[in-house]
Amino acid sequence: MRKLIVFFFSYIIWSLLAWPFDPATGEVFWLNIFVGLFAAGFVALLFDELFFERHSKVVNPLSYFWFLIYLPVFSYYCLLANIDVMYRAIHPSLPIKPGIVKIRTSLESNSGITALANSITLTPGTLTVDVDMENKLLYVHWINVQSTDIDEATEMIAGRFERILRRIFE
Amino acid sequence: MTVFDFFYLILLACIFLCLYRIGRGPSVPDRIVAVDILGVVIVGFCGVLSIDTGQDFYMIVGISWALVGFIASLALAKHLEGKSFDE
């Protein structure tokens, strides 16, 4: 099952990159299709365990629905982050107050924690430095420290993403 | 001077700022970050070039550059951390 899903996604990416139809004449390049099938099968046989642990979430349409909700929320905070950092870079006196704080996470799966860490890195003034998988702690570099208390910092940095990410990945 | 010449000038300014950090970075991680960011700026350059010329191989160069630059940054970071590449 897992191998099939990896095969499916890698073949879609291959055919988008090397489009096997000639748009002008409608001719089909069979060699292109066969090489793609071979390469996607090879990837699926060798590297399937690198991508995800359980297949129940990948075939579940509800998690795609929550992913579509997540995208605009994420884009909004991403734009805010950029305007904030641009303001700090242009300002003549560099108004920064950096520090490294600890936050807690309640996500369980590897892909969920990866998505949370990447979201934190792309949003206002924060950058994930290290992840402690056993104690579920994230160490976050904050460009403008507002709170050093672990619960308050968790709510301010990760709270807005965790609720949606839990529905996507858990 | 077309609008694309203006775009190339801004991108060249970005590239020279990155090169300044690569040359002057006081520590090794500064230089690695600057090389990584230079790669992403060059992907943007490939996008502007593909609009200007209408050729799709610039985008293929961009995709390859993004992936190879990512692997290079990870390898340099692991090397700096003093670990083997397996972890």
Place this chain on the structure above:
Amino acid sequence: MSETAGLIIVFIGLIFDFFGCFGLVRFPDVFNRVQAATKCVTIGTCFILLGVVVYLGFGAIGIKSLIAMVFIVITTPTAAHAISRAAYLSGVELADQTVVDQYAEDLDDIREKR
């Protein structure tokens, strides 16, 4: 119409790119530089590639630039994370303005586990 919109989106992306690189030069230590550069340059390059899609439509170039956008959004934060951890563990000093460092308190435990 879509050509003008595409050029405007590309221009917004170029502005973000420029200020990201400006921040890379201006901020005082590695972590602040990673923050500014990663955020602004990632979103700037995404805007440029989105402008390519708006300008040319979903042709051969548009699809490839969408794929490049997904790759960049996934890979750049991961690389920034790896570089910042390597920088901390290899002993780079934090800037003078730093107010708190809770990573240093747990550093012995983390080294022991690895």
